Amino acid sequence: MSNILNSLYNMGLLDDLARKKTFIHRIHPAIKLLTTIVYIIALTSFEKHEVSAVLPFVFYPVFIFSFAEIPVIPVLKRVLLVEPLIIGIGILNPLFDNYSVVLGDIAISRGWLTFLSILIKCSLAVTAGILLVATTGMDRLAFALRVLKIPRVFVLQLLLTYRYIWLLIEEALRMIQAYSMRAPGRKGIRISDLGSFLGQMLLRALDRAQRIYQAMNLRGFTGEYNAGKAPKIRFRDLVYLMAWSLFFVIARTYNIAVLIGVLFTGVGR
Amino acid sequence: MHMADALISPAVGGTMLAVTAGITAYSAKKVQNEMDESKIPLMGVMGAFVFAAQMINFSIPGTGSSGHLGGGMLLAILLGPHAGFLTMASILLIQALFFGDGGLLAYGCNVFNLGFYTCFVAYPFIYKKLVHKGINSRNIFMGSMISSVVGLQLGAFSVVIETLLSGKTELPFGQFLLFMQPIHLAIGVIEGLATAAVVTFIWKARPEILERTAIGETLRGVPIKKVIVGFAVAAVMVGGLLSWFASANPDGLEWSLERVAGTAELESSSSIHNVFSEIQNRIAFLPDYGFKTADEDSIEEQPVVETGNSWPSVDAGTSVSGIVGGAITLALAVILGWIIRVSKEKKSRAVA
Numbered sequence: 001m002s003n004i005l006n007s008l009y010n011m012g013l014l015d016d017l018a019r020k021k022t023f024i025h026r027i028h029p030a031i032k033l034l035t036t037i038v039y040i041i042a043l044t045s046f047e048k049h050e051v052s053a054v055l056p057f058v059f060y061p062v063f064i065f066s067f068a069e070i071p072v073i074p075v076l077k078r079v080l081l082v083e084p085l086i087i088g089i090g091i092l093n094p095l096f097d098n099y100s101v102v103l104g105d106i107a108i109s110r111g112w113l114t115f116l117s118i119l120i121k122c123s124l125a126v127t128a129g130i131l132l133v134a135t136t137g138m139d140r141l142a143f144a145l146r147v148l149k150i151p152r153v154f155v156l157q158l159l160l161t162y163r164y165i166w167l168l169i170e171e172a173l174r175m176i177q178a179y180s181m182r183a184p185g186r187k188g189i190r191i192s193d194l195g196s197f198l199g200q201m202l203l204r205a206l207d208r209a210q211r212i213y214q215a216m217n218l219r220g221f222t223g224e225y226n227a228g229k230a231p232k233i234r235f236r237d238l239v240y241l242m243a244w245s246l247f248f249v250i251a252r253t254y255n256i257a258v259l260i261g262v263l264f265t266g267v268g269r
Numbered sequence: 270m271h272m273a274d275a276l277i278s279p280a281v282g283g284t285m286l287a288v289t290a291g292i293t294a295y296s297a298k299k300v301q302n303e304m305d306e307s308k309i310p311l312m313g314v315m316g317a318f319v320f321a322a323q324m325i326n327f328s329i330p331g332t333g334s335s336g337h338l339g340g341g342m343l344l345a346i347l348l349g350p351h352a353g354f355l356t357m358a359s360i361l362l363i364q365a366l367f368f369g370d371g372g373l374l375a376y377g378c379n380v381f382n383l384g385f386y387t388c389f390v391a392y393p394f395i396y397k398k399l400v401h402k403g404i405n406s407r408n409i410f411m412g413s414m415i416s417s418v419v420g421l422q423l424g425a426f427s428v429v430i431e432t433l434l435s436g437k438t439e440l441p442f443g444q445f446l447l448f449m450q451p452i453h454l455a456i457g458v459i460e461g462l463a464t465a466a467v468v469t470f471i472w473k474a475r476p477e478i479l480e481r482t483a484i485g486e487t488l489r490g491v492p493i494k495k496v497i498v499g500f501a502v503a504a505v506m507v508g509g510l511l512s513w514f515a516s517a518n519p520d521g522l523e524w525s526l527e528r529v530a531g532t533a534e535l536e537s538s539s540s541i542h543n544v545f546s547e548i549q550n551r552i553a554f555l556p557d558y559g560f561k562t563a564d565e566d567s568i569e570e571q572p573v574v575e576t577g578n579s580w581p582s583v584d585a586g587t588s589v590s591g592i593v594g595g596a597i598t599l600a601l602a603v604i605l606g607w608i609i610r611v612s613k614e615k616k617s618r619a620v621a
Contacts, residue, residue: 004324011367040374041279048437052595058602066609082369086273089438096439111439118437122275126369133366151297153309158359160313161320168321176325188326188335194463198322198338199470206478209314216310223309261594
């Protein structure tokens with residue numbers, strides 16, 4: 001139950017953050033979506049053992065965190081929650097790939113390098129995704145999807161789903177509370193009760209959908225979602241996309257970290 | 270079963286995104302053309318319902334562990350395949366954006382693995398066939414159970430294929446498959462039980478809900494179109510993957526190289542040489558990089574010695590530069606962020 005509340009809190013937090021008015025927030029939503037996609041593609045295109053060359057990609061989230069005034073701790077917490085899944089798969093790399101690699105004076109298994117690489121890439125990709133929502137918000141993101149020609153039905157339905165998640169999760173919480181008060185000390189819902197538990201919840205949801213549809217009809221719903229004034233893509237939006245893409249391409253092509261390292265240590269000259 | 274961005278390559282992720290976009294456009298068109306618009310709020314509420322239902326844990330008898338509903342099959346049964354697919358896609362998008370469960374690049378893979386097989390394979394070919402004979406508890410149970418298991422098995426198999434084609438992990442095909450399929454057999458049985466329980470309850474409480482979708486579907490089922498879409502999807506997949514193999518992408522090369530080096534070391538010296546010259550070209554902007562003093566003579570020798578290894582940049586110099594440079598890069602990033610934040614705070618204080 002606490003993890004359900006956590007999810008609600010997390011969604012609410014991202015919604016609140018998206019209402020800030022920094023220059024990052026004002027960048028056209030479609031541009032931000034594209035920048036994030038370019039970032040993730042550049043990130044995932046690295047060879048699987050690459051570690052040092054990936055590190056300059058940290059600059060992008062740092063830039064967003066700072067300029068968009070996004071609190072770092074709650075976002076990183078969310079990223080950490082995803083990490084166990086990646087660790088679960090990545091941890092097998094050192095088992096299956098134990099060629100040793102010499103790092104300075106220490107010899108380590110090559111699998112650890114690929115594991116580390118996956119871990120860094122995963123953290124950065126997840127952070128970039130969450131930052132996109134935290135600086136854009138669901139409504140403007142849906143608008144971005146429309147700009148990118150995603151079908152209207154899908155976008156409309158996405159927004160409605162997002163909106164009703166709150167209502168239905170609150171309803172689920174009330175039902176769980178009622179159930180647990182009648183069945184103290186039980187972990188989860190008994191499988192024999194599951195049909196009627198979820199079934200009742202579903203029937204309520206269906207009735208709600210019917211009421212919503214009637215209410216929408218009365219207000220003149222024609223199948224179109226009107227999101228208000230549509231922002232235009234301005235010159236500085238394009239500059240933003242171009243500048244980041246250029247940085248990603250350079251950081252992908254040259255190992256900036258090693259270049260800096262060579263500059264400081266003189267090794268490799 | 271959500272795949273993460275870090276485990277797939279852009280080629281696989283991009284191909285699957287394109288495939289998913291195609292199925293989404295097709296489903297959206299179907300929904301727009303053939304249904305009354307009252308299904309749109311219904312889809313929204315159903316999406317939110319599955320989202321909430323996924324958070325409700327139930328205890329699995331005899332194991333002490335707990336599970337939850339996935340909902341793909343339930344959506345297909347209650348909304349029909351097209352609306353069900355769109356709804357599943359929107360749930361996965363919200364999960365990817367707000368919770369980082371599966372990333373944006375992996376989004377196509379996840380929608381395909383969790384939405385396509387349930388809505389367009391398991392539902393029409395298994396569930397509908399069984400329940401079509403007549404709605405009763407037994408048919409609902411069998412239909413839900415078999416279609417959930419099959420849907421999840423196909424999805425899990427897809428995960429294995431996509432992961433291996435991406436080449437980001439070292440998992441051998443057989444072992445990964447032996448790991449994934451049995452786990453998803455168990456998950457599929459639980460999903461089947463949960464789906465059957467909910468559908469049976471709905472059928473007993475409000476049979477008209479199920480009959481409505483069942484009738485609507487049988488009247489409009491156009492199997493030929495489905496077959497065509499299936500072929501189109503397969504064509505795009507195969508085309509995308511083949512072009513990726515054919516490209517000079519070092520990722521792909523390395524991947525295939527490792528296959529070769531792992532299984533047929535003796536015959537593969539020429540391809541390994543090609544890869545090494547490729548790698549040397551790539552790092553040529555730092556000439557003699559990493560070989561500082563004594564090893565001058567062995568520079569030419571070194572790659573040949575390590576052929577069985579196929580590890581491109583194993584040398585102390587590069588590693589040292591990498592570690593030092595990496596640390597400095599990170600420090601720079603943190604300092605930069607801190608400076609921006611402090612100066613912003615100062616500015617806002619000055620304004621106030």
